[in-house]
Amino acid sequence: MRDESERPALQPLDKKPSGEPAKERVYNYVREQILRGVLRGGSFVEEESVSTVVNVSRTPVREAFHRLEAERFIELLPRRGAMVRQVTADDLVQLYETRRMLEGTAARKICEQRMPLKEGVLRNLEAMESMEVHFDEIDFYQHVHLDRSFHRAIVESAGNTISTELYESLGSRQLRVAIAAATANPSRIRTIVAQHRDIYDGLNAHDYEAVRALLDEHLHPVIDVVSRLPAASHSF
Secondary structure (H helix, E strand, C coil), rough: CCCCCCCCCCCCCCCCCCCHHHHHHHHHHHHHHHHHHCCCCCCCCCCHHHHHHCCCCCHHHHHHHHHHHHCCCEEEEEECEEECCCCCCCHHHHHHHHHHHHHHHHHHHHHCCCCCCCCHHHHHHHHHHHHCCHHHCCCCCHHHHHHHHHHHHHHHHCHHHHHHHHHHHHHHHHHHHHHHHHCCCCCCHHHHHHHHHHHHHHHCCHHHHHHHHHHHHCCCCHHHHCCCCCCCCCCC
16 A cells, blocks of 8 residues: 555645646646655655646546656656656766756857857846845745756857757756755755856856856766765666
8 A cells, every 4th residue: 555655745726727738737737846846756646636636637637647757757657656756866967967068068169159148148147146135035946947047048059959959858857956956955056146157257258268167166966965865866
C-alpha cells in the first residue's frame, strides 16, 4: 500500500478556465506544481486528483502526463502511476557543464564581434534586481524564470539559431535544477543577481576574458548546494 506521505495535497487552481485545450491546462498546472515544490521528487501524482482540481476528464490528464514524462518532469510507472522525478547533484553538475559550453561560446562571439545584446538581457536583469529589494518575500518560481530568460537572451544575442534551439531544449531541466538550487540555499540569490550584473557589464564592454571568468564562477556547482541534493542520478 502506498505511503500517504508520497501523495501531497495539490493546490487549488487559482486561474479561471481559459480557451486553451484541457490537456494544456493540465500540463501547465502540474508543471507549475512541480516547479513550485508542491509536488516534490519521489512523490506521486494521481490522475483522479488532477482531473478533479483542473475540472477535466481523465483523458487530457493522461495526455498531459505523457508530455510531462517526455520532458522528464515525471516518470510513469506500471501499476504505480506518475512519480515526480528527483533533481540530483549529478543533474546540476551536468547541466552547468552544458550551459558553460553554450553560454561561453555565445559570449566569445558577442565580445569578439562586438555584437549588441538583446533587449531581454537588461530587462530580465532589472526585473531580478527589483525582486531582490523584497528578498524576504521573493518568489523562487518567478526568479528562476527571469534567470533563465536572462541567460537565454545572451545566447540568442549571438545570432546562432541552432545554439538558441539547443539552449531552449534545456528549459525544463534548467528550471527544475534552478528551483532546487534556490530552495536549497536561498541566500545565494543575492550573489547570483550580483553576478548577473557583472556578466551584463562585461558583455557590454566586450571583455571576453572577464565574462568567461564570470561564467565559470557563476555556473560552477556550489558544494553547499550540491551537498543538499540526492547524489545518485534518477535518469533525469
